[in-house]
Amino acid sequence: MKAVLFDFSGTLFRIESAESWLRAVLEAAGVALPASELADKARALETAGALPGGASPVRLPAGVAEVWRVRDESAELHRAAYTGLSRQVPLPDPALYDALYERHRIPAAWAPYPDALDVLSGLRERGLRVGVVSNIGWDLRPVFREHGLDRYVDAYALSYEHGFQKPDPRLFTVACEALDADPGGTLMVGDDRRADGGAAALGCAVHFVDHLPAAERPDALRTVLDLVG
Known part of the structure; x- marks a missing residue:
């Protein structure tokens, strides 16, 4: 990856x-x-x-x-x-x-999941590029900045800025192009099997986590580090 x-x-x-x-x-x-x-x-x-x-x-x-x-x-x-x-x-x-x-x-x-910082910083240490692909109607970048995570994100693909939403493959294409990443070497991580699963149409690997309160999901993102090798 x-x-x-x-x-x-x-x-x-x-x-x-x-x-x-x-x-x-x-x-x-x-x-x-x-x-x-x-x-x-x-x-x-x-x-x-x-x-x-x-x-x-x-x-x-x-x-x-x-x-x-x-x-x-x-x-x-x-x-x-x-x-x-x-x-x-x-x-x-x-x-x-x-x-x-x-x-x-x-x-x-908003609050980041407990393991979000460690996982994003771990990906940066391994030299992987990171994008955020979100179905949303407003600019979430300030949320990342306020919580100290923006430094680990290389590109954002936000549905309201492009006029189409996941699972439309075009939104994932926007993200991959911004990262100069081949979809075949890209992993999409999300909680919505329909919306986030749309990345598979491009050839991305897809991994799902459960949409739970943060206290009930302390370390589900850590699997990502294992998946990227």
């Missing part, structure tokens, strides 16, 4: 819990809810799939279903999809829906 591509959410980083997400936004807005009501609202938002990087929607409302399918193809579609889902849950102030969306885009809302 000469290069490794990584997915972002659920692979290298994990979003905060729905309750932490909602609490932070309510506190910033000066809105107080009883603890039990806050917990209920957080569970409802999670069921709705309103937290990007969190659980998928249990049910897609008719007005959101179409935009959900292509949500990662532009910043506008991404915002529309997730604020549309969050609006299924009644909140005290309509401004909170946009505030929730803005909250998930800041570095403080």
Whole structure:
């Protein structure tokens, strides 16, 4: 292997819990809810799939279903999809829906998996080039910079910047070309078997990890170092 591509959410980083997400936004807005009501609202938002990087929607409302399918193809579609889902849950102030969306885009809302630093630095030490290939509607580079991981990433291929999303092979092609890497010598690591598995169409090897809370997945990425030899 000469290069490794990584997915972002659920692979290298994990979003905060729905309750932490909602609490932070309510506190910033000066809105107080009883603890039990806050917990209920957080569970409802999670069921709705309103937290990007969190659980998928249990049910897609008719007005959101179409935009959900292509949500990662532009910043506008991404915002529309997730604020549309969050609006299924009644909140005290309509401004909170946009505030929730803005909250998930800041570095403080994300944490790298415990082994991410060691694995990325290990790949750099071995001379492998690293790319991040993400279905997303906003610039995640500041998240990597804030957490000290940007120095280990050589290229980013973000769906909203190109107008197509995984599993479309074109997004993986963008990443491989940016790394000057032959797909046959490239490993794609992700948590979504359909989206990330699209790299196989180019001839990339593919390895999957489970999308779990960080505390439940302390060392799954370390297998990557064994796979690249």
